Amino acid sequence: MKEVMERAKKILLDWKGDSYIFGEDVLNLVGKMTAPFGRRVIFIVTGLGHPWVESPLNQIKESLKNHGLNFILIKGARPNAPREDVYRIGLQAARFKVDAMVALGGGSTIDAAKAAAILNSYTPQEVSEILEVSSEEADSIEPFFGTGLVTKLMEKTGKKVMPVIAVQTASSSAAHLTKYSNITDLLTGQKKLIVDEAIIPPASLFDYKITLDSPQSLTLDGGLDGFAHAWEVFMGAKGQEYEKIKEVAELCIKLIIYGLQRVKKEKRDLEGRIALGLGTDLGGYAIMLGGTSGPHLGSFSLVDILTHGRACALLNPYYTVLFSSVIQDQLRVIGAILKEAGYIQEDLDRLEGRPLGLTVAKGMIAFAKDLNFPTALQEAGASRSHIERMLVAAKNPQLKMKLQNMPIPMDPEKGDVERLMKPVLEAAFTGDLNLIP
Numbered sequence: 458m459k460e461v462m463e464r465a466k467k468i469l470l471d472w473k474g475d476s477y478i479f480g481e482d483v484l485n486l487v488g489k490m491t492a493p494f495g496r497r498v499i500f501i502v503t504g505l506g507h508p509w510v511e512s513p514l515n516q517i518k519e520s521l522k523n524h525g526l527n528f529i530l531i532k533g534a535r536p537n538a539p540r541e542d543v544y545r546i547g548l549q550a551a552r553f554k555v556d557a558m559v560a561l562g563g564g565s566t567i568d569a570a571k572a573a574a575i576l577n578s579y580t581p582q583e584v585s586e587i588l589e590v591s592s593e594e595a596d597s598i599e600p601f602f603g604t605g606l607v608t609k610l611m612e613k614t615g616k617k618v619m620p621v622i623a624v625q626t627a628s629s630s631a632a633h634l635t636k637y638s639n640i641t642d643l644l645t646g647q648k649k650l651i652v653d654e655a656i657i658p659p660a661s662l663f664d665y666k667i668t669l670d671s672p673q674s675l676t677l678d679g680g681l682d683g684f685a686h687a688w689e690v691f692m693g694a695k696g697q698e699y700e701k702i703k704e705v706a707e708l709c710i711k712l713i714i715y716g717l718q719r720v721k722k723e724k725r726d727l728e729g730r731i732a733l734g735l736g737t738d739l740g741g742y743a744i745m746l747g748g749t750s751g752p753h754l755g756s757f758s759l760v761d762i763l764t765h766g767r768a769c770a771l772l773n774p775y776y777t778v779l780f781s782s783v784i785q786d787q788l789r790v791i792g793a794i795l796k797e798a799g800y801i802q803e804d805l806d807r808l809e810g811r812p813l814g815l816t817v818a819k820g821m822i823a824f825a826k827d828l829n830f831p832t833a834l835q836e837a838g839a840s841r842s843h844i845e846r847m848l849v850a851a852k853n854p855q856l857k858m859k860l861q862n863m864p865i866p867m868d869p870e871k872g873d874v875e876r877l878m879k880p881v882l883e884a885a886f887t888g889d890l891n892l893i894p
Contacts, residue, residue, distance in 0.1 A: 458715055458732065465708050465735040472742055477634065478662045479738065481731075484516040487559065487624055488524035490660040494620040495556020498526055501546060501570050503533035503562025503626060510561075513667050517561060517624065529553050533566030537641040537648060537760050543598055547573035550619070557620040563679075564630030564639070564765075567623045571638040571656045572598055574619040579610050587613045598640060598651075602855040607653040623658040626667050628716075628733040629679025629766065631686070631741020633661040641760055647846070648757035649855055665734035669725050676724075676733070677828050678766030680717045683737030684710055685769035688791065690747035692777070692784050693862045702746050705739050707790055712736030714798045717828065748862035751776045751878065755885075757856070758846040762838045763831075770825050771832060774818035775885040778893045779877065780864040781814020788817045795820035800827070815890060833888030844882045848874055 469479065478486050491498060500521070504510040521528050531549050534542035546569055550558060560570035576598065585595035587610050594600055601607055611617060623633035632638075638651040668676070691706035713736035719729030756768035763771070781788060792805045792813070801820035808816055822832045831837035834844075850856055852869045860867040867873035877894060884892035 458712075458728075461708055461711055462732065462735055465712060465739055468705065468708070468742065469735070469738055473634065473661075476660055479665070479734070481664060481666045483662060483664045484513055484624075484667070485520050487517045487622070487662055488520035488522070488526060490662060491521065491526060491557065491559055491622045492524045494622065494659070496526055497553070497555050498528045498557045498559050498622075499546075499550045499553060499555045500528045500530050501533050501558060501560045501562070501566055502530060503566040505530070505532040509670055513561065513626070513664070517559070521559070528559070529555075533560070533562040534569035536565050537765070538565040538569040538572070538639060539641050539643050540598060541643070543569045543572040543576070543640060546570060547576040550574075550577050555619075557622060559622045559624065561624045561626060563625070563627035563675075564632040567621070567625070567632035567658070568630075568638040568640065570621045570623070571632075571658075572601070572640055572651065574621050575601055575607055575651070575656065578616055578618045579614060583610060583614055601651050601653075602640075602649040604652040604858055607651070607655040611655050618655050620660070621656075621658045623661040625661065625663040627671060627675060627679050628665075628668055628730070628737040629675075629682045631683065631737055631744070633658055633663060634738065634741040635745055637744065639757075639765075646758070646761045647850060648760055650757070652858060663734060663738065665731045666727070668730050668734065669727065673720075673724060674764075676720055677717065677830070678764045679737060680713045680733055680766070681770035681825075681828070681830070682766035683733075683740030684713050685752055685766070685773055686737075686740035686749060687713075687743045688773060688777075689749040689752060689769075689862070690743040691787050691790075692780055693747055693750055693864050694787070698746055702743065703787075703790065705743050705746065707794070709736050709739035709743060710791060710794050712739070714794060714824070718798065721828070748858055750859050750862040750864075751881070754851060754856060754859035755847045755882065758850050759834075759839065759843060762843070767830055767837070770821075770830055771834065771837060772885055774821040774825075774832075775881050775890070775893060777818045777821065778811070778814045778884075778890055779881050781811050781817075783864045785809060785813065788813050792817045792820065795824065798824070800824045818890060834882075834886040836888070839886065841886070844879070844886060847882055848879060851878055
């Protein structure tokens, strides 16, 4: 595994260069990374007031002071980055006229900071005129959901998005490295996505030792989120990027399974924690090389009953069977990893087509069961209204990219959502793989 870790480190360094610091005992470098972006910052902290955050918080505060930075401290976002938290963070950043944001937290706080930074970078008038939306809508986060809309504003106005210096605390979403911001409407229970190169944090840091005391549930959820990133992108990989995505996905999934198996036995296993950090970071690289698809799309409608990682882990085996005929190479790669980890007993060389897909899917389900994750929506507490919610969301133009990222893209106008997605979700609801077309 040491060789796998070294390969992962090299890939991350080649990708991010000096803009990303990762490893152990690196929190004292946050001030150095932040200083180039201004002297006045808002410091957004997940779990502010909780004992686990005191040590990293104090280290970062000292680092910011040592580099002559003035900062105000505010609490981070709740799970799934509710819109209300985005507006609160944005308001406080505007009130104190800051130059940049430092976000200490997991994906929710970093995503909320990214969205709040957008709101603090462009006026409602600019948004209304350039994105052609009503003045009422222009004063909200709604116009930015979709792909490339922030870049459009940046190009028209000549103004960059307020910098977010992302300090990750959880091996999961890799929000500190990517162009994504997931924001949730708590009233409807629906999550939406901003996808834009303009919101990639210009500087980021992840001290893997900060995860040593992470709750076991958070650790498991985060690992499966990273797994889903790599697998969904790898399923849809084509053309010139295929070999690169294959390398990243294979390393990612190996590291995450290895890390979760170790941490499940011993929570403070440092090697396991480092493996998870490297693996989920590679998951972040995967979603910069390609895009997630059906499982992530479905997870956006399950925020009221499942954490994101569990939702993706639950849905992925079912989509794996749906697309098995066109992802045979990918199935052999992940199948070998799952077999080596003890979750598949069959001889994969003797299988092909749908039987290979079913075997790999069952291996993924065995892995989920080993982590005590639910493997059917009904088991997780879902109702049939959740299926309807997922089908409606699949037809939302703001989430169209998820359908396009599939190994065989779905077109709602041709009835693909009812013909293909609906039976997959019925299978996921009951746990019956035979229902998948």
